Amino acid sequence: MHIENIVESMCIKFQTRNPFEIARYLNIEVLFEQLGNIKGYYNKAFRQKMIHLNQNLEYDDSKQTCAHELGHAVLHTESNTPFLRANTLFPIGKYEREADYFAVNLLYSDNDIAEYSKYSVPDIAVAFNLSEQLVAYRISVLQNRHK
């Protein structure tokens, strides 16, 4: 199953796109902590999943990070300690990329993207504070769905 479909079915099930709420429905503890340079991370210990977020983040940033970590929690349940580094523009490896895809699919619905469709990819990237690669991916998802 593709990531976008997993996200959509979750949004329909829980009737929300708010990553914090979804985490609550999934019984994942979301903790705000001092984390220095790290934005957040996901871990699982003793069968309990947890998302840790840096308490110094702005609301939008923490929402984005939470969505990313939620991606880890849903897609890579067993992989412990994958960290989101200070710079999200260059995610490393397959897991980080998948978590990023999960996050953009969750945070921006098809309608959000369709609204901006007359703008160019770099413009949208700036508006949403995302990397161009992610925006291009999100748009391709939208186009595939309409086929």
Added chain:
Amino acid sequence: MYEIFEQLLKKYCVTPYRIHKETGVPQSTLSDWKNGKGTPKIDKLKKIADYFGVTVDYLIGGNEQKESAPALTEKDERDISKKMEETLAQLEGQQLGLMFDGEPLDEETKELLAISLKSSLELAKKIAKQKYTPKKYQKKLE
């Protein structure tokens, strides 16, 4: 009073409207509460407290304690420190990978991370203990 409610709203990132939708407490009650025109009656407070999974006592500024978590035994402490070492070792392994991008973690972040990991493991152990201990063994723990 309302401040605690506001903190809970922020923590779970929900709006008063959503509370109204989910619990059936009128929005006017919530806005009256906010503006100091009165406090919700006990039945409504109960609904709100249930929604957040806290006690009414906590909501009106009482005890911090949500529910009594089982205390950790010596064996649990051992489990935690074992898991901690494991995780840190994993982390060190990953560090080498991360170094390639020229962005190693600084010492301060590392320390904070270790603290956060420790506390998270303790919390996880407590939750797991409550959740996964079969009922017939639960009394022994107390």
